[in-house]
Amino acid sequence: MEAARKAETAGTAETAITAMTATTAMPTMATPTTTTTPTAQKARASGPGTTRDSLRWALLVPGAATAAGFLAQFPYGGLYVGVTLMLAAAATGAIVAGSNWHRGGAATIAGFGVMALGLFAGPSLYESYAKLLGERTGAVVVLTGERGRDTGEYFCHVIDDGGRVSELGNRQNCYGDFAAEQRVVLYEDPLGALSPWIEAEDDRSLDPVGLAVTAGLFLLVGGTLFTAGLRRRSDQDLLDRHRRRPVPPQRSAVE
Template sequence: MMFGGTGGMDEFGAAAGVVPGGVVSGKRVLSPARKAVNSLKWAVAVPVLLLFGAGVAQWVTLLGVVVVLAVVAVATCLVGGVWHRAGAATLAAVAGFALTLFAGPAVYEGYMRTVGEPADVVVVDVVDLHRKHGADMMCSIRELGGEQRTFEVSQMQNCFGQAKKGDQIVVREDPLGLLDPWLPYGSEDQHTSEITVVTTIGLTLGVGASVFYGGQRRRDG
């Protein structure tokens, strides 16, 4: 056996506290390149999964909420707990929740504008339910052709009172029949779509940047 005066070397010839194979104090040390790649993977995966959850919520609300909560929980535990970057974890969580609020309508509208089929409808009724947390508009619309189906759509489908009872408008219908029709914007809301998209992009980049920063600046132990 070897005793003092070894310059921090143990009997196996390894530096004290360092195990061969790049492990320090029981933890594997990533090279700068591998750390960057690992951080980038999470920085892409978290926003993408949040966008997916926001889109699912437009179809099945409860399922979408579960997906979003799970993604935020995993990201927070990873960045704040494993990487020990509480500030980055908090920013990622806050921006993540905000992202889903804007991404949902953006995904819904983008899908309808891309594959939605135009349909002529007449507005049967517009009701403001006056919920506890503010106005909650509901629009009843009926197709003018085809099966002449009637739909009850809410603010999730862009019913904000821009169309009045008796108005004939053109909506977008889901060819798969999974989503309710999307109502067009009113003349005063023509820039709403652009604002929603820009905000969604900004928050997506914010979440990704927070996760990437946390991964790059992670603390071991």
């Protein structure tokens, strides 16, 4: 019995040693690391929601700038309302493209493009609205001249065939090319909100240069924002890009 007990003890010890050896020899599973590739970033940034959001801003910002330019043509504080709206549209476009989407170039184009769009869109829309929808009436120039010396601000006092007197300026196409007692044509706003547009003859053709510049600036701002929205970068994208940059070699303290 003593021999059987020793044999059992030896077998138990041998089994324990074998189990410990097998446990020690088991390979260690490495924890996989997740990296964000540029392809994954593009897939994450694209999608129907991103396209709709980009299109919304591409239409909203230049549309607001165009409306601001037209509002600036109205009297009774319309200029201040239009300028305020124009500045708000420029700031919004720059913030959305620069801060939210991290596209600095698009933010610069959007900011300055909106300002230029508002300046060109206002007179072009004023002329288009007056000539296409305005009521034609004849008038006579009573007095014309320049406000101050070398200011570039002209005025025209006219009396239409109905006896109404109007004082027109640069925004109504009075640039000093009219003479006193000259017969002119006025295109009056059917709603009565805007001052009449003055022309030397009955000519309802529109200025193609102003319309072309306005359309070009609208497409420039809208296209820039739409492209920037599709290629937007999040904070995580910038962090991943920073991590992928090669680390410069450290210079030794003792040279």
